[in-house]
Amino acid sequence: MTRESSQTQAGLGGTESGAQQTHFGYREVAPGEKASLVRGVFESVAGKYDIMNDLMSGGIHRLWKNAMLDLLDPQPGQTLLDVAGGTGDIAFRALGRLAEKSSERQSKAENQPTGQVIICDLTEDMLQVGRSRSIDRGHLRGLSWVCGDAQALPLPNRSVEAYSIAFGLRNVTHIDQALREAHRALRPGGRFVCLEFSHVVLPLLKELYDLYSFNALPALGKIIAGDEEAYRYLAESIRRFPPQEELAEMMKAAGFAGVRYQNLSGGIAALHSGWRV
Numbered sequence: 001m002t003r004e005s006s007q008t009q010a011g012l013g014g015t016e017s018g019a020q021q022t023h024f025g026y027r028e029v030a031p032g033e034k035a036s037l038v039r040g041v042f043e044s045v046a047g048k049y050d051i052m053n054d055l056m057s058g059g060i061h062r063l064w065k066n067a068m069l070d071l072l073d074p075q076p077g078q079t080l081l082d083v084a085g086g087t088g089d090i091a092f093r094a095l096g097r098l099a100e101k102s103s104e105r106q107s108k109a110e111n112q113p114t115g116q117v118i119i120c121d122l123t124e125d126m127l128q129v130g131r132s133r134s135i136d137r138g139h140l141r142g143l144s145w146v147c148g149d150a151q152a153l154p155l156p157n158r159s160v161e162a163y164s165i166a167f168g169l170r171n172v173t174h175i176d177q178a179l180r181e182a183h184r185a186l187r188p189g190g191r192f193v194c195l196e197f198s199h200v201v202l203p204l205l206k207e208l209y210d211l212y213s214f215n216a217l218p219a220l221g222k223i224i225a226g227d228e229e230a231y232r233y234l235a236e237s238i239r240r241f242p243p244q245e246e247l248a249e250m251m252k253a254a255g256f257a258g259v260r261y262q263n264l265s266g267g268i269a270a271l272h273s274g275w276r277v
Contacts (some may be wrong), residue, residue: 059194085119122147
């Protein structure tokens with residue numbers, strides 16, 4: 001889905017920490033209300049969240065997430081903070097890659113730790129789904145589950161080597177504050193990677209995607225997840241999210257260096273990355 005490029009940061013409400021109002025989809029709400037509204041959305045859809053991701057994207061989100069992990073390139077011994085990743089999808093992929101790399105290096109460095117992934121999510125229901133999935137998959141080590149807000153991470157300064165957030169940044173009340181928190185939590189040399197729905201750059205695809213997002217997506221949410229309004233909000237939240245260049249500038253303002261982005265599937269999604277120096 002795309003957002004009107006004419007919207008400014010102030011018009012987005014919630015990209016500036018001092019905004020009097022912020023947006024929840026197309027509704028204007030007080031900043032203090034948004035977190036509880038977002039939590040309510042994900043409490044409603046937690047059990048069907050991953051199934052809906054497959055159905056909504058035709059499975060393409062899996063390719064996007066693999067591209068995200070390629071860019072993040074987690075290394076053995078590192079700690080990765082995955083924010084808004086309650087169901088564990090990114091964390092499990094990261095653990096798999098860490099295990100592969102640790103196995104390759106075993107002959108060179110015995111007892112090399114595989115690494116640690118901290119999953120931080122605003123919604124306890126999403127974390128419960130993730131914990132259950134980790135047990136089912138046998139991921140009993142290397143994972144920590146934390147209920148917390150991206151805008152006030154429950155972590156010390158400079159405590160992680162990598163930070164990932166997939167399809168979560170658009171749901172925070174103050175994007176600029178979440179970016180500053182990511183920068184604070186990263187150690188010097190650490191990498192920030194964000195995968196998010198973004199502005200479609202192909203005109204024909206933009207029209208088709210808008211039709212799909214505002215018609216088929218809520219209907220699919222009603223049938224599969226039993227919550228049409230939750231997926232109407234998700235469609236609206238994507239449209240209200242800053243475009244690629246604007247988000248890149250916000251990352252620079254938060255202190256990140258080497259900021260760049262890559263459009264995926266014609267801009268349906270985008271990967272943004274930067275370094276903590």
